[in-house]
Amino acid sequence: MKKIPPPCAYLVRVIEIIDLSPNLRRLVLYSPELAQYPHQYNGAHLKIFLAPSGQNKPQLPKFLNHGFSWEDPDNKPIVRTYTLRDYDAQQCTVTIDFVKHGDNGPASAFAEQAQLNDLLGISSPGGPFPMVKSALRYLFVADITALPALEALLADMDQTAKGDVIVLLPQAEDLPATLQLPAGMNLHEFYGNLMQIPAVLNCVSNLAPMIEDDFAWIAGEASLVMPIRAQLRDKWHLPPKRHYAVPYWHDGRTEENYHTARHKFIDE
Ligand SMILES: Cc1cc2nc3c(=O)[nH]c(=O)nc-3n(C[C@H](O)[C@H](O)[C@H](O)COP(=O)(O)OP(=O)(O)OC[C@H]3O[C@@H](n4cnc5c(N)ncnc54)[C@H](O)[C@@H]3O)c2cc1C
Numbered sequence: 001m002k003k004i005p006p007p008c009a010y011l012v013r014v015i016e017i018i019d020l021s022p023n024l025r026r027l028v029l030y031s032p033e034l035a036q037y038p039h040q041y042n043g044a045h046l047k048i049f050l051a052p053s054g055q056n057k058p059q060l061p062k063f064l065n066h067g068f069s070w071e072d073p074d075n076k077p078i079v080r081t082y083t084l085r086d087y088d089a090q091q092c093t094v095t096i097d098f099v100k101h102g103d104n105g106p107a108s109a110f111a112e113q114a115q116l117n118d119l120l121g122i123s124s125p126g127g128p129f130p131m132v133k134s135a136l137r138y139l140f141v142a143d144i145t146a147l148p149a150l151e152a153l154l155a156d157m158d159q160t161a162k163g164d165v166i167v168l169l170p171q172a173e174d175l176p177a178t179l180q181l182p183a184g185m186n187l188h189e190f191y192g193n194l195m196q197i198p199a200v201l202n203c204v205s206n207l208a209p210m211i212e213d214d215f216a217w218i219a220g221e222a223s224l225v226m227p228i229r230a231q232l233r234d235k236w237h238l239p240p241k242r243h244y245a246v247p248y249w250h251d252g253r254t255e256e257n258y259h260t261a262r263h264k265f266i267d268e
Helices: 032-036 106-112 144-155 194-205 222-235 255-267
Strands: 009-021 024-030 045-050 078-083 086-088 093-099 119-123 138-143 162-169 184-191 215-221 243-249
Touching (some): 009 093, 024 106, 045 093, 045 106, 078 144, 093 106, 138 144, 138 222, 144 215, 144 243, 184 194, 194 222, 243 255
Parallel strands (some): 215 243
Antiparallel strands (some): 009 119, 024 093, 045 078
16 A cells, blocks of 8 residues: 655646536546645545635645644635545546535535636545455445545446445436446445435345445435444444445535534544
């Protein structure tokens, strides 16, 4: 495994805007400095830094041992967490896929209104390294916010991998035609809003219990992730080191508002 360099931030500009599906927009981001981007694997998370309203260039943070600080604390950018969907060292680009959930959130609004040459900041990618551990059998559960990570992780899977992939997406058109699963993995598709979560939970409950040599990767809205983690831990007794279960967002709460509760859940 590569040594992880100290984190830093990059000012990047939008060079390509691609509508992948009704609810997902891809932004390809460029900076010559990305030639040295400390890429570990696609699917890792990163921070984005968006200029406050009325400005077009965000301040970038100075990274400390734990967290980051601001030279001008009265003019902090908006910070959000996204997924490194792809990295191209030759083209000096990082690709991020944004859910378009309206202009109620600054990150969604930025993606929906993005123009070529718009500026934003990105951090180097964060751990865990690796995110998926080698296993006899896998379970992946993702909503649309976790689809970029899911796609990236599946693309790197061993073709002999076995298990189940469950997706909950707003519409059938949001399922990428390019989604590639190893032959031994089954795809379970659910479409609609959060009202479909009970059907997804039912699907998980009907799978054969996971055992210690298995690995589960669960990401999406909090009320999807929390009961599945409870099933993994309390009913199947899967040890914490054999699963990744991260609420990527919480319906009705902003990133600032949910950040502490998410970390409390993860650290439990
Ligand atoms: C590790 C990690 C990786 C992530 N990767 C991605 C990614 O690659 N792509 C991606 O799109 N998201 C990703 N997310 C989720 C993203 O960080 C959140 O959706 C975030 O809240 C979006 O910020 P915002 O400024 O648009 O909305 P906020 O200002 O945070 O929220 C405003 C309102 O919008 C609601 N909201 C937030 N997200 C959604 C949504 N997806 N659908 C409907 N309503 C929503 C909130 O509940 C709130 O009511 C990731 C999160 C984590 C923790």
